[in-house]
Amino acid sequence: MNIKCPFHNDNNASLSLNNKKIVCYGCNFNGKVKNFLKIKKFKLFFNKKIIFKAKENLYIKKNIWLNYLLLRNINMKTSLKFSLGFLDFSYKNKVKNILINKLIFPIFNENNLLIGLGLKNNNNRNKYLNFFKKYNINEIFYGINNIIDYSFVLIVEGYFDLLTLSKNNFINVISNLGCNINLEKISFLLKKFKKIYFCFDGDEAGYIANIRTINISGDLYNKRIFSKVMPYNYDPDNYVNKYGIKSFLKYLKI
Numbered sequence: 001m002n003i004k005c006p007f008h009n010d011n012n013a014s015l016s017l018n019n020k021k022i023v024c025y026g027c028n029f030n031g032k033v034k035n036f037l038k039i040k041k042f043k044l045f046f047n048k049k050i051i052f053k054a055k056e057n058l059y060i061k062k063n064i065w066l067n068y069l070l071l072r073n074i075n076m077k078t079s080l081k082f083s084l085g086f087l088d089f090s091y092k093n094k095v096k097n098i099l100i101n102k103l104i105f106p107i108f109n110e111n112n113l114l115i116g117l118g119l120k121n122n123n124n125r126n127k128y129l130n131f132f133k134k135y136n137i138n139e140i141f142y143g144i145n146n147i148i149d150y151s152f153v154l155i156v157e158g159y160f161d162l163l164t165l166s167k168n169n170f171i172n173v174i175s176n177l178g179c180n181i182n183l184e185k186i187s188f189l190l191k192k193f194k195k196i197y198f199c200f201d202g203d204e205a206g207y208i209a210n211i212r213t214i215n216i217s218g219d220l221y222n223k224r225i226f227s228k229v230m231p232y233n234y235d236p237d238n239y240v241n242k243y244g245i246k247s248f249l250k251y252l253k254i
Contacts, residue, residue: 014180025205048114050095051106054085061088064122065103072160073241078167082106082143098129105159107132107177108145110192116140118159118177128159130177138184142175152195154254157206161199161236168245179209183216190224197254198227201235228252 015024058065058079063086069079085104092100098119105118107130116132132140143162147153154173156162162175176185179200189196198213200206210229217225228251230239240248 047095050087050091050099051083051085051104051114051117054087054099054104055080055083056085057088058084058086061086063088063101068103068122072164072237073167074160074163075167078163081146081166082163105142107140107142109135109139110144110147112145118142120159138182139188140177142177144174147172147174150193152197152254153189153193154197154199154252155189156199156236157201158235158237164237164240165245165248168240170245170249179205181209181213181216186213186216186225190220194224196225197252198225199236199252200227200229202230202232206230 015022057063059076065084065086069075069084083106085106087095087099087101087104089100099117101122103120105120106114107116107118109115114133115135116130119129119131121127121129141155142159143166146166149172152172154165154170155176156165156173157176157179159175159177162173165173181198186196198210200209200213206229210227213225213227214221217227221227230236230251236248239251
C-alpha cells in the first residue's frame with residue numbers, strides 16, 4: 001500500500017507500507033510501521049535556547065558525532081556556521097528523548113527563525129528524521145538563511161551535500177531535504193532567485209525528480225531553471241570529496 005509521506009510535501013504517495021515496514025522513495029525515510037505511528041503522533045517542542053546549547057555541547061561534550069563529522073570532511077567552521085548540535089543524556093528530562101544522542105541540524109527560514117529540526121541517528125534505520133513547525137512545507141529549504149546573493153541558487157538533496165559545498169566556499173546553495181519537487185516549490189524559488197539550478201543524486205529517485213522538474217518548469221527550463229543528475233551512485237557530497245569543487249562546477253556547467 002502506498003500513501004502520502006508526512007515527512008515531506010508528498011503529492012505522489014511515495015511512502016510504501018509493506019510487511020510492517022515502510023520506505024519513502026521521495027525523502028528516503030524508512031523504518032517499522034509501529035515506529036512510524038509513534039513519530040507521526042510526536043509533537044516536537046522547538047526551543048532555540050536548547051538548540052544553541054546543543055551547538056556548544058557538540059564541541060565540549062564527549063560524543064561520536066565529532067569523529068563522524070571528521071570522517072565526512074566537515075570542519076568546525078562549517079558545523080558552527082550551520083549550528084550543528086548534540087545533546088547527551090544529561091538533557092533527558094529537559095527535552096524530548098528523540099533529541100538525545102542525535103546529530104541535530106537546526107532548520108531556519110530566510111528570516112533566521114527556527115522552523116524545524118533534522119536529526120541523524122547513528123544507525124542505518126530511520127537514518128534521518130525531519131520535524132517542522134506549522135509552516136508551509138514548500139517554503140522550507142535548509143540553509144536558505146545563509147543566502148546573500150539572490151542572482152542564482154543551487155539546490156541539492158541532502159544535509160551533507162550542502163555542508164560539503166559550503167565548506168568548499170560555494171555559498172549559494174540550499175537543500176531541498178529530499179528530491180520531491182512540485183510547482184509550489186518552484187514558484188517560491190522563482191520569487192527569490194533569478195536563476196535556479198537543481199542538482200539531483202545519481203539514483204533512480206534523482207532521475208525521476210529531474211524529469212519531473214523539466215516537466216513542471218515548461219518554457220522556463222534553460223532560461224531560468226536548470227537541472228542536472230549526478231553520475232550513477234554519486235551525490236554532490238561524495239563527488240566533491242573525490243574529484244574536488246572545480247570538477248563539480250564544471251560538471252554542472254555553472
